[in-house]
Amino acid sequence: MIRGLYTAAAGMVTEQRRHDTATQNIANLNTTGYKQVESISHSFPNVLISAMQGGIVKPIGRMNTGVFAEQSMSKFLQGDLVESGKSTDFALSADLRLADPTTGANLPFDASGKYISDQGEIIYQPQAFFTVQDNDGNTLYTRNGGFTVTPAGELLSSGGYKVLGADGRPVVLNGTVDNLKVDEKGNLLDATGAPTGVRLGISIVTRPENLVRDGNGVFHAEDAQAAGIRYAAAGDNMQVRQGYIEGSNVDVTQVTVDLNAAYRAYEANQKVIQFYDSSLQKAVNDVGRV
Structure with missing residues (x-):
């Protein structure tokens, strides 16, 4: 459960950066010679999950631990x-x-x-x-x-x-x-x-x-x-x-789509965190009381 909480939090941070990048592009629509910026996201390194039973370790498989916005790349296309x-x-x-x-x-x-x-x-x-x-x-x-x-x-x-x-x-x-x-x-x-x-x-x-x-x-x-x-x-x-x-080479249509997609993905990760928070609260209060 805690792993899922951190994965959702990493997704929120990444989408926040994507949102900021799209906002920066929109703010520079009329900036002379401006080159559009694109946020590049990558996954964290995978980890190997194993189960131990009776002193015997059985590999389960690999699990991804989240995503992060690794870098911002400039798009060097010719502007008008x-x-x-x-x-x-x-x-x-x-x-x-x-x-x-x-x-x-x-x-x-x-x-x-x-x-x-x-x-x-x-x-x-x-x-x-x-x-x-x-x-x-x-x-x-x-x-x-x-x-x-x-x-x-x-x-x-x-x-x-x-x-x-x-x-x-x-x-x-x-x-x-x-x-x-x-x-x-x-x-x-x-x-x-x-x-x-x-x-x-x-x-x-x-x-x-x-x-x-x-x-x-x-x-x-x-x-x-x-x-x-x-x-x-x-x-x-x-x-x-x-x-x-x-002129600026910002693609207004694409940037607007990216802005909305980042916002929706941020909301989705936020709801996942709220779900985990509710589950942990029940585990501490209700299960503990039993």
Whole structure:
């Protein structure tokens, strides 16, 4: 009975986290460059149940001890591009591919941006990010291209981070904001349309599942090599769209369903706990009195 009580309690905690995740997604429906979060649940390790009778142990079988929300995964799908008309607004449009190491053919990623190999390995589609830097010199990654320009000409992200160029240094504009022109590869152009030699630092993250969400629309990589981070190359199927911003990729319908499902599952586990509580009360009071 006590095992069932703990299992139901673990279910309540898990559903509370699922509910909080869905609420977070709904709250960021209109956040530029926001990536939907999904709560991943796993079971606790199974335990082996045995019965002892007359000094002889007889195995009964395995029993699961509950569920827990192990982690939150970001869904790095392309959000809708919205035209803003501002010269300092940028959006990334990318459809990056990854070759199968065995056959050399491009992996067929599904609509959710992942591929499951014959061995059961999950491989996520590479993603492109703007590269920014905080005041401590840490490199961060974002899809929010709503930039601003300081009086000194520094290009800053909406969170106040310095936008880095392909050379790893902060981008500083030489001309006025009105004359800011950027081509599809991220090259800054002069008044005649010629490249200035400065290019936005667009990072390609080969394994985006290794990125850690920091808030303020930015991510960081604890191990850049494990995440397979590099700057964009000429052959990458990626474009910079000036005068556009990327909207949130939250699926409103799916998130609403998840929210209601989490609420109902939480209620179900709550009723189970109430049942166990009532049973224990009878065992202590009524059976004890007999």
